[in-house]
Amino acid sequence: MPQTIPARDQIAREHTWNAESVFATLADWEAELNAIVADLPKLKAYEGKLTAGPQTLAEALTLSDEIKTRLGKLGAYAAIDYYVDTTNADAGARFGRAQGVFGQALAAGAFIDPELIAIGPARLNDWVQAEPRLKVYAHYFHNIFRQQAHVRSSEVEEILGLLAEPFASTAQTSSLLTDADLKFRNGVNGNGESIQISQGSLDDILAKPDREARRTAWESYMDGHLSFKNTLANNLVTSIKQNVFQMRARRHTSTLAASLFNNNIPVEVFHNLINVFKKNLPTWHRYWRIRRKALGVETLHPYDIWAPLTGNRPHIPYAQAVDWICAGMTPLGEEYVSILRRGCLEQRWVDIYPNQGKFSGAFSWGSQGTYPFIVMSYTDDIFGLSTLAHELGHSMHSYYTWQTQPIPYADYSLFNAEVASNFNQAMVRAHLLQQNADPNFQITVIEEAMNNIHRYFFIMPTLARFELETHARIEKGQGLNAEAMIGLMTDLFTEAYGNEMHVDRERVGMTWATFGHLYNDYYVYQYATGISGAMALSNRILSGVPGAAEDYLSFLKAGSSLYPLEALKRAGVDLSTPEPVEAAFGVLAGLVERLEKLVG
Secondary structure (H helix, E strand, O other): OOOOOOOOOOOHHHOOOHHHOOOHHHHHHHHHHHHHHHHHHHHHHOOOOHHHHHHHHHHHHHHHHHHHHHHHHHHHHHHHHHOOOOOHHHHHHHHHHHHEEEEEEEHHOOOHHHHHHOOOHHHHHHHHHHHHHHHHHHHHHHHHHHHHHOOOOHHHHHHHHHHHHHHHHHHHHHHHHHHOOOOOOOOOOOOOOOOOOOOOOOOHHHOOOOOOHHHHHHHHHHHHHHHOOHHHHHHHHHHHHHHHHHHHHOOOOHHHHHHOOOOOHHHHHHHHHHHHHHHHHHHHHHHHHHHHHHHOOOOOOHHHHHOOOOOOOOOOHHHHHHHHHHHOOOOHHHHHHHHHHHHOOOOOOOOOOOOOOOOOOOEEEOOOOEOOOOEEEOOOHHHHHHHHHHHHHHHHHHHHHHHHHHHHHHOOOOOHHHHHHHHHHHHHHHHHHHHOOOOOOOOOHHHHHHHHHHHHHHHHHHHHHHHHHHHHHHOOOOOOOHHHHHHHHHHHHHHHHHOOOOOHHHHHOHHHHHHHHHOOOOOOOOHHHHHHHHHHHEEEEEEEOOOOOOOHHHHHHOOOOOHHHHHHHHOOOOOOOOOHHHHHHHHHHHHHHHHHHHHH
16 A cells, blocks of 8 residues: 555644644734734834934834744744645745734834944943843844944845845745645555655655665655756745845855854854865765665665665654653753653644645744744654754753843854754764664664764755855856756765765756755855764763753853854854864764674
């Protein structure tokens, strides 16, 4: 019988996210959207008046923060409701409307930063001392003046704010096409039976021993994207052009500099990563050789990357995964573990299982005033456990930030986000390897580690190289189409695979279309820097460095009250240098060596 994926309405309520904890009914969401729109003129009324004095400024900023908090809840509800079922047109419409209100709010408050700059740092400092309500904004003010050269007039800032909604449509178009509209032909397993292919089922099939199922599923998946290569390419090029426009509007020298500037990250951090990655490619080539030998195949293909090296992988139901994750996180203390357990088993943070139309992959999302929700497609195996641990890292980061920081700092940068997620995986992985010495179990855990590191330290740096080159071409006014993008992607993967992998040029070259991350410019490199920071911080705790757990919890609580590199440095890792990335590749090399001994 063909394997089928349930419709959304077939998923048990206890396995879905706790939507009613945010808004009890859709009517309540609708009412709040209209109320926010009605309140935006109150914020706009402060335009031109911030210089009146510290009290007026404090009132305006307080109102702005209140609107941001309400927008966060509004947007989180709409986004998660859409992503758990992208075929739900009403949910998609609500998501679009929420984005529209967000753009209106940006426009309504666009005057604030230019007027703060007009007040000046010296005067603002005096006001902070005079008005207690302004003290919390000291770091925010510092960041404004750091960015002063790139803040435009109120009129220009208002236009840039209004562009948020139409510019967001490229990412949504990609999601609608690949997650909702794109249909894949069925695969075939080794017994000749038809298997259904979807965004939610692919990873599970690729992790199974049936090579024919893996091959046909991977080829169907990539061919589905290839069938829309020109549409997908034009859509991504449009997004890149939007990034170039924003870069020029804010007078940066490049899109890379513009993107990293927001988090006060030097461009050298990006280039350090790429240079270390290229230098360490031989470690990956060694891994491919070991994998090919262990699988007993003459030629390794991309669909063999996730194939099991042992036939005895453990079955791990969701509740068991929660138990093992909690056990791995015990060095952080009872409070951390109890919060995590309640979120997973009682408060319904997690939308657990796959359904038709569900967003591919997994993510954590919410805002101050909601739970830190997780959308995923859990599979009862080591990889489902790993994904859950990863997303819980994000969610616990959000939880502690929201509990600790006021609204100006109640978020954190993408640069630091991937540290927390990978930290959880590293801690749980270390626990599992220590608790079970069975060779098959050890191989399974190392395979999970290698698959995760493959994504973060192989796929993401390769996508980052692709992203840098495609942006550079558009910045130079050069053309970019599907064939050029496929060719560039293929060349980068060919270099990265070495001579150890067969490269199906068209299909491998379409990899860029399978990652919606590229619509958030220069996001992907942060996966690699994030896993580097995570390995360094987890090693501090596991090796018994005094105060390491407390340092890490302080990092989770910092939010955006510190610049990203500074928050990490206080926690014990300096990512402004290439050393943590080099050390992470050392961990990779150690795992490869350990795996080689286990598989013979």
